[in-house]
Amino acid sequence: MPELVFFSGTMDCGKSTLALQIEHNRSARGLVGMIFTRNDRAGEGKLSSRLGLVTDAVEVGDGADLYAHLVDHLSQGRRADYVIADEAQFLAPEQIDQLARVVDDLELDVYAFGITTDFRSKLFPGSQRLVELADRVEVLQVEALCWCGARATHNARTVGGVMVVEGAQVVVGDVTGSADEVGYEVLCRRHHRRRMTAATAHAAALSPDVLPVTSG
Ligand SMILES: Nc1ncnc2c1ncn2[C@@H]1O[C@H](COP(=O)(O)OP(=O)(O)O)[C@@H](O)[C@H]1O
Numbered sequence: 001m002p003e004l005v006f007f008s009g010t011m012d013c014g015k016s017t018l019a020l021q022i023e024h025n026r027s028a029r030g031l032v033g034m035i036f037t038r039n040d041r042a043g044e045g046k047l048s049s050r051l052g053l054v055t056d057a058v059e060v061g062d063g064a065d066l067y068a069h070l071v072d073h074l075s076q077g078r079r080a081d082y083v084i085a086d087e088a089q090f091l092a093p094e095q096i097d098q099l100a101r102v103v104d105d106l107e108l109d110v111y112a113f114g115i116t117t118d119f120r121s122k123l124f125p126g127s128q129r130l131v132e133l134a135d136r137v138e139v140l141q142v143e144a145l146c147w148c149g150a151r152a153t154h155n156a157r158t159v160g161g162v163m164v165v166e167g168a169q170v171v172v173g174d175v176t177g178s179a180d181e182v183g184y185e186v187l188c189r190r191h192h193r194r195r196m197t198a199a200t201a202h203a204a205a206l207s208p209d210v211l212p213v214t215s216g
């Protein structure tokens, strides 16, 4: 039975790498994928991994109908044996419904990849719909780690290393942003709740307030 599978995790946990591996393994066996993406850091119409791999993809626009796109494609006599949708958190809920229809009516497997929650730990609308509709939700095996060594479960947005909690839900960026840019850092829940990033934890550790008092 074809399935809608949602591979979810924090930023930087290997989602796009897995998407590219699924694509590689299937195309190596002669299958043809339809690859969708939206707002990849590498630019429009790209699906990229931090390991350096990149492939072309169909950039999904605001009002795009993904089911109609597949029907058009197939009715022109072109092939699609499965579908990959990366950065699926950026898709509209209606577009996730269209992906579910691709599974049910066109009988194609759909593999969607995305982060579940935003920098305020609120669900992205597209991810919420995926959790509601997916046949399976798979959490990535490679764990991203918080600076404290615990498993990272949350995404923080940072400016100059300091966590911010105000701003637009969508700001494309990376976990390796330079000091003054908007960037992201993955944290465990405890440190996300306390707004403690690596930089602020390091600064607190160096503060004279917390240095051990020496006598004499
Ligand atoms: N230089 C490196 N050497 C080995 N693995 C790396 C390197 N850089 C990144 N990675 C791996 O790539 C993962 C990020 O992969 P990516 O597919 O870009 O993540 P996601 O799509 O989930 O944001 C990291 O968690 C790490 O496991």
Ligand SMILES: Cc1cn([C@H]2C[C@H](O)[C@@H](COP(=O)(O)O)O2)c(=O)[nH]c1=O
Pocket: 010, 011, 012, 015, 016, 039, 041, 114, 115, 117, 118, 119, 120, 155, 156, 157, 169, 170, 171, 172, 173, 174, 184
């Ligand atoms: C938490 C959060 C992230 N984003 C953006 C930042 C990146 O461009 C993508 C996630 O990509 P990745 O391949 O999973 O690293 O999402 C955002 O726009 N808003 C947020 O709150």
